[in-house]
Amino acid sequence: MTRLLFIGAGRMGSAIISRLITSGDMKLDISICDPYFSRGTNPALDKVSAIYPTLEAAEIDGPFDVIVLAIKPQLFGKLAHLLKLVTTQHSLVISVMAGIAVDAIRHTHDYSVVRTMPNIGAAHGHSATACFAGPYVTEAGRTLATRIMEKIGSVYWVKDEELLHAVTAVSGSGPAYFFAFVEALANAGKDLGLSPELAKNLAIDTLQSASASLQQMRDPSLLRDAVTSPSGTTAAALAAFSSNNDLSNLVSRATRAANARSIELK
Ligand SMILES: NC(=O)C1=CN([C@@H]2O[C@H](COP(=O)(O)OP(=O)(O)OC[C@H]3O[C@@H](n4cnc5c(N)ncnc54)[C@H](O)[C@@H]3O)[C@@H](O)[C@H]2O)C=CC1
Ligand SMILES: O=C(O)[C@@H]1CCC=N1
Numbered sequence: 001m002t003r004l005l006f007i008g009a010g011r012m013g014s015a016i017i018s019r020l021i022t023s024g025d026m027k028l029d030i031s032i033c034d035p036y037f038s039r040g041t042n043p044a045l046d047k048v049s050a051i052y053p054t055l056e057a058a059e060i061d062g063p064f065d066v067i068v069l070a071i072k073p074q075l076f077g078k079l080a081h082l083l084k085l086v087t088t089q090h091s092l093v094i095s096v097m098a099g100i101a102v103d104a105i106r107h108t109h110d111y112s113v114v115r116t117m118p119n120i121g122a123a124h125g126h127s128a129t130a131c132f133a134g135p136y137v138t139e140a141g142r143t144l145a146t147r148i149m150e151k152i153g154s155v156y157w158v159k160d161e162e163l164l165h166a167v168t169a170v171s172g173s174g175p176a177y178f179f180a181f182v183e184a185l186a187n188a189g190k191d192l193g194l195s196p197e198l199a200k201n202l203a204i205d206t207l208q209s210a211s212a213s214l215q216q217m218r219d220p221s222l223l224r225d226a227v228t229s230p231s232g233t234t235a236a237a238l239a240a241f242s243s244n245n246d247l248s249n250l251v252s253r254a255t256r257a258a259n260a261r262s263i264e265l266k
Contacts, residue, residue, distance in 0.1 A: 004067075009070065010071075013070030031050040081107065083107065096118055099263070099264070113134040115132045121175065122152035
């Protein structure tokens with residue numbers, strides 16, 4: 001039985017716990033440390049073994065084999081020194097926190113650390129997650145981290161920790177870009193005379209159509225060509241996106257801003 005402690009069970013922590021529990025094919029004993037978590041919000045989460053309000057709780061039953069850090073990066077500095085209470089040198093710490101480097105997570109302790117960057121699709125098993133293994137992570141540790149993160153979607157590994165900033169800018173924050181685009185498309189549809197409700201539904205379902213096509217044929221350029229009739233309506237719209245390289249420049253500026261912010265969180 002592998003003993004896991006989730007520090008933080010908000011959006012990301014609870015998505016991972018819930019997918020681990022509902023898939024049920026790993027022998028796991030899961031506990032939560034989160035001062036604001038209470039039972040009764042999600043039936044899968046109610047199956048955890050224990051809920052602790054703090055890492056210093058007298059009843060905490062450590063050490064744990066795996067600690068998942070799913071708190072806000074800004075909080076980590078206050079908790080780092082307490083990790084010694086729930087870990088040994090054999091523990092594997094898996095972080096989903098944006099920005100915080102392996103060295104900072106190891107602090108003065110000697111557990112091994114895998115940093116990951118999932119996304120909000122985790123709740124439905126559709127995260128795109130990239131991982132980086134810090135020093136001393138064994139092959140068994142990598143395999144365990146992969147098995148855990150695969151429960152929430154696809155898993156990729158990067159060899160250079162610095163690349164996690166770019167990963168965060170592309171796939172960690174990425175879902176929000178598509179949500180913002182759907183909002184903009186719905187607003188544009190409204191301006192063209194559609195009711196707000198119809199414009200929103202068409203925009204949302206269109207993202208679903210595009211996503212399903214991309215999953216089947218993983219080639220966005222080919223798919224774009226397939227929609228674009230010569231001199232047709234799509235060509236007219238895409239010409240506006242590409243005039244002065246507007247869309248590329250905008251996406252490049254946005255991802256550079258996210259990348260820079262991730263570096264600041266270090
Ligand atoms: N939301 C997203 O789409 C993504 C978030 N992340 C990362 O995941 C981490 C968590 O983000 P979310 O789940 O969105 O935030 P959240 O705010 O939903 O969850 C944070 C949890 O930490 C808990 N918490 C607060 N103080 C605590 C303490 N002293 N000890 C233990 N737990 C405490 C809160 O009660 C809350 O449940 C962040 O570091 C973020 O960078 C990574 C990828 C995507
Ligand atoms: O916005 C953030 O900082 C986190 C990391 C990636 C998605 N949400």
